[in-house]
Amino acid sequence: MVRFKHRYVTVEIVSPIVPDDKPLHLKPKIFHDTLLNKIQLLHGDFGVAAITNGFLTKYCNENTRIAIIRSRHGPHRFVTSTLPFVTKIGKLDVRLNTLHVGATLKHSFKFIQKHQRAYLDRMWSKLKTVEEREKLEAAVMDFTKTDVAINIDNIA
Template sequence: MVRLKNRYVLGELILDDGRTATEAKLNTRVTQQAIHTVIKQLHGDFGIGAVTAGFVVKYVGLQTNTVLIKVRHRAIRYLTSSLPFVMSISKVPCCFLTLHVAGTMRACQKFLVKHDRRQLTILFKNSKTQTERNTVLDALKRCQAKETLWVEPKDDSFTDDDDSDEGR
């Protein structure tokens, strides 16, 4: 049996009018249709045939405008070459910025945490008031907490005082 290799593309939707994906009413279905249309225009029937088999928009971040796309390994070039040509999604003018390509969804999540932390440090340096700095610092702390959730335990031993067999 052959293992099917997938690639995950992490990108950012930059909406021209500065709205978020929630305000623009974007979701995975309309985003997938827009990308599908652009691939067909650029690569024709062969490109669509190569991409369609494993092509799924897994996630559209409504507040952060991040998009996670899954595609088969053999079709990654068709997808990544088409993404810069996405000019609108459901009549909302936008452009697509590819942030990262990885072999697993977890690698994309790790990259996104690092990327968000870098963006927050830039925001912290550019903040002018103390309230802005406090808001950015709180976001940085939450970003660090999310990263620790993905850390694997170093040993398999688990001790729980409540489940001990003493007194039974």
């Protein structure tokens, strides 16, 4: 039996049009299809065929603008080389920053926890009431906004 290795690419979605305190209205399916189209454009049929097996958007948070993309080890280089060239997702102008490339989903979520905790620290200074802070923390630390729900308690 052959073991398939995967790589998990953690991506930050930056949009100059939408303010930081507003959520992006971005669906994982649109994000996934945009990446496939851009890979087709840059790497052709070979690039798409290489990544199609195992290519999946595992996590996409609209509030913190972070997504995790799963790809097979080896062809993940097609994905990471394509990310800087994505400028539009749907009708939204964006720029994608690669934050982390990891071998396991557990390590990717640990990285996201640290990154989102720093995001909360920056955003809390702008909020005035305790209710607003609690709402923001619940939205930012929610790891279930995906096609497949992921339980973070099993990861930590």
